[in-house]
Amino acid sequence: MDVPIKKKRFNTSRIAIIIGITLFLLLLIFVFISSTGNSKLKVNSERITISEIKKGTFQENIPVNGVVLPITTIYLDALEGGRVEEKFVEDGAIMKKGDPILRLSNTDLELSLINQETSVYNLLTQMQMTQNAARQNTINRLNQKTDVENAYIEAERVYKLNKKLFEKGVIARMEFEESENNYTYQKQRIELANQVVTEDAIAVKQELGQAKNSYARTQSALELMRKKVGDLIVRAPVDGQLTSLNAEFGESKNKGDRLGQIDVLSGFKVRVDIDEYYISRIYTGQYGMYTLAGKEYKLLIKKVYTQVANGRFQVDMEFEKEVPDGIRRGQSLQMRIALSDEKQSILVPKGGFFQQTGGNWIFKVSEDGTSAYKVDVQLGSQNTEYYEVLQGVAPGDKVITSSYDNYKEIQELILE
Template sequence: MIRDTSAQDRPLSDAPGFFSGRRRRLVPVLIGLALLAVGAVALPSVQRMMRSGTSVSLQRLGIATVELGPLVRDVAGEGKVVAAMSPTVYALHGGNLVLKVKAGDKVAKNQLLGEIDSPDLRAKLAQEQSNADALRTELLRAEVDGREQRSALKSNWESAAIDLQTARNDLERQTKAFEAGAVAGMQVEKARDALEKARITLAHAQAGVGLKDDSLKFELQAKQQALQRQQLLVQDLRRQLDELQLRSPVNGQVGQLLVAERANVAAGTGLLTVVDLTALEVQMQVAESFARDLAIGMPGEIGGNGQHWRGLVSSVSPEVVNGEVAARLRFEGTVPDQLRQNQRLSVRVLLDQRDKVLTVSRGSFVEEGGGRFAYVLQDGQAIKRPIRIGAQSLSKVEVLEGLKAGEQVVVSGAQAFDGAAQVTVSQ
């Protein structure tokens, strides 16, 4: 009868086996070596995780590759068709407005658009014309009076000349008679005095004719100048009456009527606009950051109605309104016929084009960081690296320093990095 298991318990022999002898002592060593190998492989990842302190999913980020190629800087947007010439017709004088056209009517240059009725101006013209006629009559009367006075003076001059000749003949007779002893010497002296008197009278008559001619000349000149001044006043009033007729300054179309029909308008009031449809341009709004690069003469492209036309920048507004600048493009060549005022078109202006430069897609690192740094993907890490950018377009920026072709850059979602120098990016 078996009382216990003591007869069954006996030590095992040192028979060969896997966990026997020296092999059993090697198991801890092998386990340790395996742990060291696993730690060596995982150590860099662990170290990166410990250094970064955070992890961001790759799906939350926008990634772009640095490329070597052309960079085209342009400004694109929407523009509207405007008239390069859209003059406003003003009232140069006050009065009642009478229009001959309606908004939308096509008009030719110098066509009558309307007129302003001004009774006061017409009455003033009639008065000044009457004054001019009176001055003309006075001038004619002065010419007649001058001729009469000169005729009388000339008659006196001729009479004095006859008297001089008579006195000269009388002196000759008296001298011959005195030499013959027929008359006394006193008669000769008396005849000589009469000759001298006649000579003086003739000289005065001749001088009187010259003086009267000068006097009449100045008097007639003064009356002629007064008449000319009055005629100029009449001409100016007639010009003002002609200005009451409103004529189209260009070939085009009546735009907007600024006042009502039969309204009493004051001088300087805008009445209507005329749109020149032969000189259309496209106006676009450009952001202030790009406006400084715009210049007159830059090439552009205008598109609409399934067509494209070449254009040139014709003007850039010097004023910034709400962070934008107005720029206009004129069509290079003939203006398309199918365009209409205020029609919307797509516009693109070429600012600059560079070949074989490092470029990367434009992203938040340009606006938020000012282009001073960017996060570069390297071995599952987003590493903050200082960079320097150059020219910028709407979609790309030029990289001057800090990046190489083929590197991947975080262009969006970097806000999650919170400015860290290095962040783990998980798949």
């Protein structure tokens, strides 16, 4: 008779399954505890930056870049078009006011000058002929007046003599009346002659005045034409350095074309690019600081260009007093522009921690320096060196300010 074999309750495969399920549950419990509990991470103290919270003078400022430019730049444009015939200097030359830079040629303009000079000469000749004719006419009028005056004097003498003789009865009435009529006629002639001479003098004066005005206008037009021809020689308008000269032999230039510029070397300004975010906080009179070789130089904003291009706008700044030695046109400067007045604040040095925390929390080092833990903070304004702390830490506290790239989920750092 066969004996039934009792089946085992736990075999090897079942035991393995139970162990696997148990380990999986333990792993889930560990992960849950790790994610909800106070996770820690050991770090090397030499690989992090520990900074001390302190109270000090704070001023909000922004770092900006600027380019050194001459304080005044005068552009050279072609006042008249023409062909480049001669260059007297090269780009970069130091110029004095009135020094020639280049010469253009314009045959049409030069021909117009010759025609204008001919017109002036013809007008001058005509005016001289008019003056001679007027002078001759005046002489004739005066000669006629002299004849009339002589006739009047003789008629007056005869009239007075005949009047006496008539009163004495020596001559007849007819002879007396004849002399009287002649006297009256000559008297009218002399009055007419005087009037003619007076009116002739006025007419001659007016005619000569008109001729002179016409000649003066033509002469002014000639001077203007000469100036236009003279403008074919481009000269330095002020003392300075010639830059950006754009002209080559034989090249044709149109009226108004840019030929170059003169940089006045009496001073420098700095043209600064600023993010448009700050456009409402930038104004003339605001100052910035530039540091060179440990020495600070103060600059003032003189002009704000409100046009925004590619998210940025520009300002012109000038050194308030001293200008750094050796500064050159085109040189790039890094400076800070102050956005607020100085005040006393709690400060934390700037560092890589801000990129991960957004200024909402920070690792605070324990008093014994063996660990660091998360604390909530609130940061305010910033400058190139510090953040302003509004709450969360106090002066004397030590915090980690280096990058938190690997610490986002960590609650506590163990410092070794």
